[in-house]
Amino acid sequence: MKQSSRRNFIAQSALAGLGTLIALPSLAANIGSENTLANPFSSPIKTGFDQQPLPYAYNALEPLIDTLTMDIHYNKHAAAYSKNVKEAAQAESVDITKPLEDVLSNVSKYSVKMRNNAGGHYNHEMFWKLLSADATTQPDATLLAAINTSFGSLDELKKQFNTAATGRFGSGWAWLILTADKKLAVTSTPNQDNPLMDIAEKKGFPLMGLDVWEHAYYLKYQNRRADYIAAYWKLLNWKTVSERFNSI
Ligand SMILES: [Fe+2]
Incomplete structure (x- = not known):
């Protein structure tokens, strides 16, 4: 910040x-x-339309995230979102040299294909960076103070986040966001929607997100989504979350 x-x-x-x-x-x-009133979610952290390299090896997060899941998740699911959002951009005259965030904040004006794949691409590009086998295990002091102000404690944030992640029916994401009035909040979205979208029920800048689509965990965890969520906390790199918070 x-x-x-x-x-x-x-x-x-x-x-x-x-x-x-x-x-x-x-x-x-x-x-x-x-100009934070005009664009409360403005951050210098921007996302392009191309898929960026995975920031670690496919087996780097073993045993909590298995190699095959990481390979398929990155090379099949996430790669398809990037390919398809570029197709939608071409069909709908979107300049792909501009940040993807420009599309997300106006996504209601575009096709369903754009909504699903712009969201899918943005969400996954962020998700890879949130995980690390060598994670910083605590928020920085500024973010921790904000967490304590908004939730009372880090444990309470985790509790609310876990409820959002386990309670999301079907496919979607759980989020920690910074709202326009600069408060932290937990929310969840269906499918590949995210809180930057103008159609989101609860809007804000995503500080961290958890993919609870079955493609993210089913090979290893099957129906045990709660175990996968517990693994996420062990791999969560608070350094990335803190950097996102400090960018606003
Ligand atoms: Fe995914």
Whole structure:
């Protein structure tokens, strides 16, 4: 989080704690100068349309994520989302040199093919980076403070996230997001939707997401989604989550 944004966050958290919605003049000036009201989810972290290399070997997350699942997930499922979103972009005159985020925030204006594959591509590009065999196991101090403000504790965040992930009926994702009013929240979306989409029930900038499609875990975990979710926490690289939080 940029220094001025961090000041905003702390100030807004303090105001929220007082049950007050007034904005201090200096706070309003800071928000205006960064244009965060016009585009509250703006982040320098952008996603292109091409699939980026997997940041580790297929077997790197063994035994928690098995090699075959990683291979099929990356090379078949995720690769198809990238291929198909580029097809949709060509058919619908979208400039693929621009960030994918521009499409997501206006996804209701495009086809179902675009919605499914733009979401699928964005979600997976983020997902790979969230996992690591050599993960940083705790949020940084700034993010931890925000978690404590929004949830009371890291354990409570995990509890709410697990409920969202286990409760998602069928295929979809669980998310930790930063909302437009700079609060953290847990949500979940169906299929390949995500919280950046204008059609999302609960909108925000995704800090972390968990793929609960069966293609992500069925070979190893079968129906035991809860065991897969437990594995996710062991592999979650809080460094990536903290960087995403600090980018806003
Ligand atoms: Fe997936």
